[in-house]
Every structure is written in structure tokens, then in C-alpha cells.
Amino acid sequence: MELKTLLFETGGKHNTEATLHIAAERARELHIRQVVVASSHGSTARLAHSIFAPLGARIIAVSICHGWESEGWTMSAEEKKALQEMGVIVHTGIHALGDGVGAAFSEKYGGRAIEEIVRDTLYRFCQGMKVAVECVLMAADAGLLDMDQEVIAIAGTGEGADTAIVCKPAYPRTFHTLEIREVLAKPRIP
Numbered sequence: 001m002e003l004k005t006l007l008f009e010t011g012g013k014h015n016t017e018a019t020l021h022i023a024a025e026r027a028r029e030l031h032i033r034q035v036v037v038a039s040s041h042g043s044t045a046r047l048a049h050s051i052f053a054p055l056g057a058r059i060i061a062v063s064i065c066h067g068w069e070s071e072g073w074t075m076s077a078e079e080k081k082a083l084q085e086m087g088v089i090v091h092t093g094i095h096a097l098g099d100g101v102g103a104a105f106s107e108k109y110g111g112r113a114i115e116e117i118v119r120d121t122l123y124r125f126c127q128g129m130k131v132a133v134e135c136v137l138m139a140a141d142a143g144l145l146d147m148d149q150e151v152i153a154i155a156g157t158g159e160g161a162d163t164a165i166v167c168k169p170a171y172p173r174t175f176h177t178l179e180i181r182e183v184l185a186k187p188r189i190p
Helices: 013-030 043-055 067-073 075-085 101-109 114-123 127-141 170-178
Strands: 006-010 036-040 058-063 089-092 152-154 163-166 179-189
Touching: 006 013, 013 043, 013 152, 013 163, 013 179, 036 043, 036 075, 036 127, 043 058, 043 075, 058 127, 075 089, 101 114, 127 152, 127 163, 127 170, 127 179
Parallel strands: 006 179, 036 058, 036 152, 058 089
Antiparallel strands: 152 163, 163 179
16 A cells, blocks of 8 residues: 655644645545544634535544643633534543643652653654544543544644544553554654
8 A cells, every 4th residue: 555644844833734635635535534633722623624524524623621721722612612613523621641640740759650651652753643642532532433433633733733643543541452554744853
């Protein structure tokens, strides 16, 4: 099998449209009808909806948890409502790969929680890889995915999207069954 993969020179939101288009092309080829997209304020989710909805795909926007509200990274109620009115499912939950109770103990006492080790390993690919995998885990745990079907996960470096993968989903508690089957796009230099 030959697979087209976009390898961006650098990460960032300037890669968003190209990332979404290659992901949509692969969704069409594989008949994937569930798409998970990281979206802090809704712009990436809105663009994903405009590209994937005509394919009959269900778009699930995963937003950053409210523990990061002080940083200005969380989705407002108005942004969430606008997405939901478009038909986008919006999920906000605790990060599957860190920022939970284990991270609090690591910060206070040192050491690393298993989630943090997995997170740091995925960062070796790029920030978007970590976020894409994390969003799949979070959407699965919220009951938003058909676990018998593949999913396309889209995330990025900071804002926008520069990473897209095809996955066999898993729950956080069944993490060892998660499979990253294809890398469709990622930055060469994160």
C-alpha cells in the first residue's frame, strides 16, 4: 500500500487547511465517519465541520479542560453553543494524558505519572500527535465514539491543525489496544 503523508516544514495553524483536506481525502477512501478534532475556541472545529460534514462524518470537538481557564485556553459557553448548533459534538473533560491527580502529585513530590511518560513519548513525534491520541481517548471515554470503527484524529501545535492520524480507538483504561494505523500529516520540526 502507498499512503500520501504531508510532512510540514514547521508546525502551526498555517497548516490547518492542508491537514483537514488530506484527512478528508483519507476519510472518504476508508469510509471513516467519525472525526475527533482538538479545538480550544472552535475555529478548527468549524473548519473541520465544513469539510467533513458533506462526507456524512460526525465531528467531535475536544476542548481543553477548565483547569486551564486562567491561561485563556478554554472554550466559552457561546463558542460551544455555536458549534453545537452546527451539529458538532463538543466534549470537555480531564486530559487523558496528564493534568489530573497524578500530575498534582508529580508537581508536588517529583517523579512522573505513567500518563506523563506516555504523553512525553508521543511528544517525540510532535505536540499534535500527543493531542490527537489524547482526544481519541477522551472522546472514547465519554462514549462519543463507535469503538468498532476507525477514527480520524486531528490536532496541532498551539493553534490550528498540523497533525492527522487514523486510529483504532481505545479507552484510557484499555490504552494498550489503541492503534495508530496511519499518519496523514505532521510537522517535521514541531
